[in-house]
Amino acid sequence: MTSALSNPGRAAALPAPRATDPGAFGRVAVVMGGQSSEREVSLDSGRNVLAALRARGIDAHAVDGIPALLDALRAGHYARVFNILHGQHGGGEDGVLQGALESLHVPYTGSGVLGSALSMDKIRSKQVWIAERLPTPRFVPLRRGAGRAGVAAAADELGLPVIVKPASEGSSVGISRVFRAEDLAAAAELAARYPGDLLVEELIEGDELTVAVLGGVALPSIRIVPKGAFYDYHAKYVAEDTQYLCPGLEGEAEAAIGALALAAFQALGCSGWGRVDVMRDRQGRNFLLEVNTAPGMTSHSLVPKAAATLGIGFEELCWRVLETSFAPAAGEGAP
Numbered sequence: 001m002t003s004a005l006s007n008p009g010r011a012a013a014l015p016a017p018r019a020t021d022p023g024a025f026g027r028v029a030v031v032m033g034g035q036s037s038e039r040e041v042s043l044d045s046g047r048n049v050l051a052a053l054r055a056r057g058i059d060a061h062a063v064d065g066i067p068a069l070l071d072a073l074r075a076g077h078y079a080r081v082f083n084i085l086h087g088q089h090g091g092g093e094d095g096v097l098q099g100a101l102e103s104l105h106v107p108y109t110g111s112g113v114l115g116s117a118l119s120m121d122k123i124r125s126k127q128v129w130i131a132e133r134l135p136t137p138r139f140v141p142l143r144r145g146a147g148r149a150g151v152a153a154a155a156d157e158l159g160l161p162v163i164v165k166p167a168s169e170g171s172s173v174g175i176s177r178v179f180r181a182e183d184l185a186a187a188a189e190l191a192a193r194y195p196g197d198l199l200v201e202e203l204i205e206g207d208e209l210t211v212a213v214l215g216g217v218a219l220p221s222i223r224i225v226p227k228g229a230f231y232d233y234h235a236k237y238v239a240e241d242t243q244y245l246c247p248g249l250e251g252e253a254e255a256a257i258g259a260l261a262l263a264a265f266q267a268l269g270c271s272g273w274g275r276v277d278v279m280r281d282r283q284g285r286n287f288l289l290e291v292n293t294a295p296g297m298t299s300h301s302l303v304p305k306a307a308a309t310l311g312i313g314f315e316e317l318c319w320r321v322l323e324t325s326f327a328p329a330a331g332e333g334a335p
């Protein structure tokens with residue numbers, strides 16, 4: 001990793017934290033866990049966030065899942081919410097929680113209803129980017145139940161290799177890379193195990209990068225070099241041999257991917273903080289994959305790695321993410 005000292009220009013891009021007094025946040029609920037397929041990852045992230053906020057003197061408390069959170073908020077227990085739930089279907093990352101919090105007038109971290117909901121849906125994210133002329137891999141959206149025949153027809157249209165994925169999962173669950181026609185049926189079956197629609201996407205061969213966004217600024221990109229074939233669940237949360245290079249690119253290419261990530265984030269109506277996943281082909285062309293609006297904060301997670309490159313440690317990062325729950329300062333738009 002590049003040290004903050006060797007990268008002074010970037011560090012200057014992040015303004016000073018807005019709050020200096022931990023009391024300015026009031027009593028904070030760190031909502032984690034929940035019922036989505038990403039429950040365990042969320043609990044891991046949430047415990048880390050909770051410990052960091054408390055270490056900074058913030059009056060923060062763990063709350064497991066949305067129903068418990070709403071009960072506590074109605075009882076007046078908390079002034080704001082740090083949302084570190086991951087996942088869809090009321091999992092906390094898809095706009096449902098955000099709508100409930102809006103209706104209770106409780107401030108919360110990260111994107112609002114629209115940005116959360118659009119980002120959770122990979123098909124609609126891509127449709128918005130295409131309308132905005134932002135680059136994303138060619139794809140065919142498929143309704144749930146399209147089955148093997150639908151997936152095979154989509155692969156025919158796109159040409160192999162392709163990647164088959166559920167439209168609304170995370171953590172690489174349900175995703176297959178397909179190089180041979182005979183493997184399409186298994187990929188269709190795997191993706192269909194998850195609720196919702198699916199998509200078949202052109203497989204981009206090259207490098208995988210991700211760009212964290214915090215308070216309207218793109219942090220240095222991270223290039224992910226997995227030991228295995230791709231960045232699957234194991235590489236994300238278990239393996240110790242995945243390599244992370246940060247910044248992932250140099251010079252103009254690094255500036256370009258940061259600008260693309262910010263444009264992609266804003267196009268979906270996102271704000272506060274998040275992470276934009278990108279594939280870069282061998283000609284150096286970037287393709288947007290998805291936006292994560294409540295990215296992981298585990299020991300393997302990427303946003304903390306990018307922040308560390310700027311000399312921002314985990315505690316300060318959590319503080320700054322919590323600040324995204326403040327209303328924008330006068331003259332400052334979202335995000």
Ligand SMILES: Nc1ncnc2c1ncn2[C@@H]1O[C@H](COP(=O)(O)OP(=O)(O)O)[C@@H](O)[C@H]1O
Nearest residue numbers: 137169170171172173202203204230231277289
């Ligand atoms: N079009 C693609 N070309 C190449 N690799 C892809 C493509 N789409 C996804 N991947 C791989 O699958 C991983 C997960 O895909 P992504 O769309 O980010 O979904 P999620 O992280 O929500 O599961 C990526 O990190 C990447 O390694």
Ligand SMILES: [Mg+2]
Nearest residue numbers: 171172277290
């Ligand atoms: Mg991803």
